[in-house]
Amino acid sequence: MADNYEYFKTQILALTKIDLNAYKEAQMKRRIDTLITRNQCKSYAEFVNLIKTDKEKFEEFVAYLTINVSEFWRNPEQWKILEDKVIPDLIKLPSIKIWSAACSTGDEPYSLAMLLLKHVPISRIKIIATDIDKQVLEKAKSGMYNDKSIKGLPDELKKKYFEKISDTAFQVSPELKKCIEFKEHNLLRDPYPTGLDLIVCRNVLIYFTEEAKSDIYKKYNASLKPGAILFLGSTEQIIQPQQYGFETISSFFYKKV
Numbered sequence: 597m598a599d600n601y602e603y604f605k606t607q608i609l610a611l612t613k614i615d616l617n618a619y620k621e622a623q624m625k626r627r628i629d630t631l632i633t634r635n636q637c638k639s640y641a642e643f644v645n646l647i648k649t650d651k652e653k654f655e656e657f658v659a660y661l662t663i664n665v666s667e668f669w670r671n672p673e674q675w676k677i678l679e680d681k682v683i684p685d686l687i688k689l690p691s692i693k694i695w696s697a698a699c700s701t702g703d704e705p706y707s708l709a710m711l712l713l714k715h716v717p718i719s720r721i722k723i724i725a726t727d728i729d730k731q732v733l734e735k736a737k738s739g740m741y742n743d744k745s746i747k748g749l750p751d752e753l754k755k756k757y758f759e760k761i762s763d764t765a766f767q768v769s770p771e772l773k774k775c776i777e778f779k780e781h782n783l784l785r786d787p788y789p790t791g792l793d794l795i796v797c798r799n800v801l802i803y804f805t806e807e808a809k810s811d812i813y814k815k816y817n818a819s820l821k822p823g824a825i826l827f828l829g830s831t832e833q834i835i836q837p838q839q840y841g842f843e844t845i846s847s848f849f850y851k852k853v
């Protein structure tokens with residue numbers, strides 16, 4: 597692809613508010629170049645014109661760019677650590693405020709809600725679930741999932757919180773929806789919620805540059821209450837968490853000092 601990637605990044609920022617400078621360049625550029633070639637465009641400028649004039653292509657591009665794979669109970673061993681080491685302290689609180697950041701299609705915040713509802717009534721739970729991508733948030737709000745997304749979920753939870761619509765389609769219960777507020781939010785530019793007891797941010801930081809990540813860790817620290825927990829994805833360990841005001845409590849779980 598011709599080397600006018602700088603121009604492309606500026607155009608994409610204006611069109612989508614996604615700042616590609618904060619994403620690891622080699623990886624992101626490779627993905628974008630593949631998509632552009634697939635759309636038979638010969639230059640970044642031609643592709644920009646295409647997504648400016650074709651709404652469907654624009655949405656397809658954003659979905660492709662944001663890489664929104666998710667599933668319920670993703671990496672079950674980590675959910676076990678959450679359940680054994682973090683939930684016991686959380687449920688002692690009179691009200692529990694959680695942020696599922698970059699929640700994609702909602703599998704993660706709904707998993708959190710199911711776990712907490714085992715121990716506390718819905719009135720004590722508030723989960724803010726955010727993502728940069730409007731399309732995934734619409735899916736999350738609809739609460740419709742296929743059998744593949746919920747395959748990892750323990751059976752008792754599947755039975756309790758899902759209505760089977762067809763052999764492959766499942767609808768989450770209205771009860772689960774009640775404790776989650778889905779909102780559009782860009783981790784790289786929007787203000788962060790505060791007074792949080794837990795932040796769950798998994799499988800997004802791997803796409804960001806070291807500089808962007810370091811900025812996000814600092815903001816996460818400021819958003820959490822003292823002693824509250826940051827839960828990251830299984831490949832997203834923080835090197836020297838002390839520099840951001842965290843101590844490690846287990847792999848991928850960090851406590852605000």
Ligand SMILES: C[S@@+](CC[C@H](N)C(=O)[O-])C[C@H]1O[C@@H](n2cnc3c(N)ncnc32)[C@H](O)[C@@H]1O
Pocket residue numbers: 662663664665666667670697698699700701703704726727728729732781782783784797798799800829
């Ligand atoms: C791979 S999914 C992770 C979903 C879920 N957390 C999980 O682990 O299953 C990554 C999500 O990050 C979102 N994302 C990418 N850049 C973002 C940004 N700057 N701000 C907020 N969300 C972003 C994408 O839209 C996508 O839904």
